[in-house]
Amino acid sequence: MVQLDISLHNISIHYTPRHTSSFSSNTSNLRETELQIPGTSTILRCAQLKVSFPSTPSFRSSSIPVSRCNSTKCLQFNTFQPQTTISNSTYSDFTKSKLKLTLLATETSKKRPLLRILGNTVTDTLGYYEIDLYTLATGPVKHSIQMITSKGIQSCFRIEFDAIVQELTRCEIQLSDVSLDLDHHWLSECLESEKSNRLNKFYVLYAFVGGNERVNKREISSEKVVRGDRLLFGDLNPMKHCIDLVELTKGEVVIELHDATNSNHVVALVRISVHCYWHALFTNAQVVQKIYKCGQGLREDDACIGEIRLRLSVKNAPSFVQLRGGVHTETGISDARPLLMGVRLPLGNST
Numbered sequence: 511m512v513q514l515d516i517s518l519h520n521i522s523i524h525y526t527p528r529h530t531s532s533f534s535s536n537t538s539n540l541r542e543t544e545l546q547i548p549g550t551s552t553i554l555r556c557a558q559l560k561v562s563f564p565s566t567p568s569f570r571s572s573s574i575p576v577s578r579c580n581s582t583k584c585l586q587f588n589t590f591q592p593q594t595t596i597s598n599s600t601y602s603d604f605t606k607s608k609l610k611l612t613l614l615a616t617e618t619s620k621k622r623p624l625l626r627i628l629g630n631t632v633t634d635t636l637g638y639y640e641i642d643l644y645t646l647a648t649g650p651v652k653h654s655i656q657m658i659t660s661k662g663i664q665s666c667f668r669i670e671f672d673a674i675v676q677e678l679t680r681c682e683i684q685l686s687d688v689s690l691d692l693d694h695h696w697l698s699e700c701l702e703s704e705k706s707n708r709l710n711k712f713y714v715l716y717a718f719v720g721g722n723e724r725v726n727k728r729e730i731s732s733e734k735v736v737r738g739d740r741l742l743f744g745d746l747n748p749m750k751h752c753i754d755l756v757e758l759t760k761g762e763v764v765i766e767l768h769d770a771t772n773s774n775h776v777v778a779l780v781r782i783s784v785h786c787y788w789h790a791l792f793t794n795a796q797v798v799q800k801i802y803k804c805g806q807g808l809r810e811d812d813a814c815i816g817e818i819r820l821r822l823s824v825k826n827a828p829s830f831v832q833l834r835g836g837v838h839t840e841t842g843i844s845d846a847r848p849l850l851m852g853v854r855l856p857l858g859n860s861t
Contacts, residue, residue, distance in 0.1 A: 512601055514647055514677055514830065516609070517593035518561065521571075521671040523613055525583035526656070554615050557585055557636065561592045562610040564643075573616040596643060601829060604644040605857065612638040613657060613667055637665030647675040649856045650836040650846045676754045677830035683718055683751070683763065684823045686794065688731075688743040690767070690801060692816040697739055700769065700777070710736045711770040712777075718749045721760025733770045739816075748825075755831040758824070759785050759850060765818070767801065776804050780818050787822055788850055794821040829854055 554576050561569040569592035574585050598604055615634040637657030651672050657665045690712075700710065717728040729749060734741050749763075767778040778801045787795035797820050802813040831853050836846025843856060 511597055511599060512604070512677065512830075513595060513597045514604070514643065514675055515593070515595050516563070516643070516646065517591060517674045519591050519672040519674065521559065521587040521590055521669070523557070523559070523585040523587070524668040524670065525585075525666060526668050527666045554636070556616045558614045558616045559587055559590065560612040560614055562612070563592075563594045564596060564607040566594050566596075601644070601854070604647060605642050607643040608640050609643060609646060610638060610640045611669055611671075613669070635660055637667045639669050645838075645856045646673050647677065647830040648832065648854050649838050649843055650833045652837040654837055654839050656840050675830065675832055677828040678752050678754050679826050679828045680750060680752050681758065681827045682825040683749040684825065685716065685746045685763070686744075686821040686823070688714075688746055688818070688820040690741040690743075690816055690818050692736070692739050692741065692801075693814070694739050696803075696815040697736065700772070712736065712741055713768050713770055714743060714746075714765050715768060716746065716749070716763060716765045718751055719762055719764050720751075720753060720757040753828070755828040755853070756849065758827060759788060763822070778802060778815055779804050782822065784824075789852065791822060791824045791827070794823045797822050
């Protein structure tokens with residue numbers, strides 16, 4: 511099951527009559543709170559936006575009065591932020607699921623007044639815009655589209671909005687075949703400082719730190735004895751997190767090496783950036799990185815105490831992520847770029 515969290519923000523409607531000269535001549539007798547709809551006898555006073563997601567009740571904004579004094583001829587729906595969660599069996603199913611935004615006239619001065627049935631105003635459709643959720647989830651955040659009428663022709667209203675779409679999955683980050691090759695001189699100093707005949711034991715604390723700096727639950731390994739200059743931890747327990755693709759790729763795995771025979775003191779640290787190994791994560795990326803002593807004022811050469819080797823993999827990672835930058839218009843998508851190479855892109859030739 512694929513689940514998307516969708517929310518709309520910064521919604522505005524721009525009045526864009528195609529024949530501005532006729533618009534100007536027709537408005538001389540209008541009030542400052544009225545707009546003439548070209549080609550009709552409708553004089554618009556108040557408008558409302560209806561947002562329809564699949565299989566959920568529609569969202570309706572409050573009715574907003576029109577102001578002809580506004581030089582931008584713009585209706586602002588800033589406080590109207592509909593959001594919902596949509597689930598489908600497969601990713602391709604989202605190509606059939608549609609989001610529809612409809613602009614409604616809730617108060618006009620036509621020759622016939624708007625009827626009221628059971629207290630509800632019968633509204634007129636001024637224009638609408640429809641987009642499939644696959645394009646919404648893989649395209650840019652910003653949209654600027656000329657709405658169309660019920661007759662299938664362009665209306666005199668352009669809708670602009672931001673769509674935030676997140677696919678959150680319970681992904682599993684696995685560290686396997688973990689081994690540490692420690693510097694012989696540093697290890698000898700540890701043994702001498704402890705002045706003990708006990709076996710030198712270590713364990714690791716590890717956690718995934720998301721791109722938003724949120725530290726998830728830390729996991730702990732079992733204690734291991736140094737054999738020669740090597741520590742073998744094998745396969746560690748997986749880290750499970752509910753996360754989206756942006757936070758996953760901007761995050762890192764942080765591993766702390768603790769000395770179990772010295773008051774569980776943190777002796778070394780390594781940070782593994784998920785982004786650096788992204789293209790191999792689904793086939794067990796081979797990671798080899800230096801391990802550094804904890805402490806301030808240490809030069810890099812002095813701080814390095816060995817190397818860590820492991821295989822890093824991610825299961826059930828999110829697949830949907832929106833394009834970075836750009837805008838989606840009726841002519842396609844422009845000036846956008848993917849977060850990563852290989853992620854899902856909008857279908858067709860719109861990019």
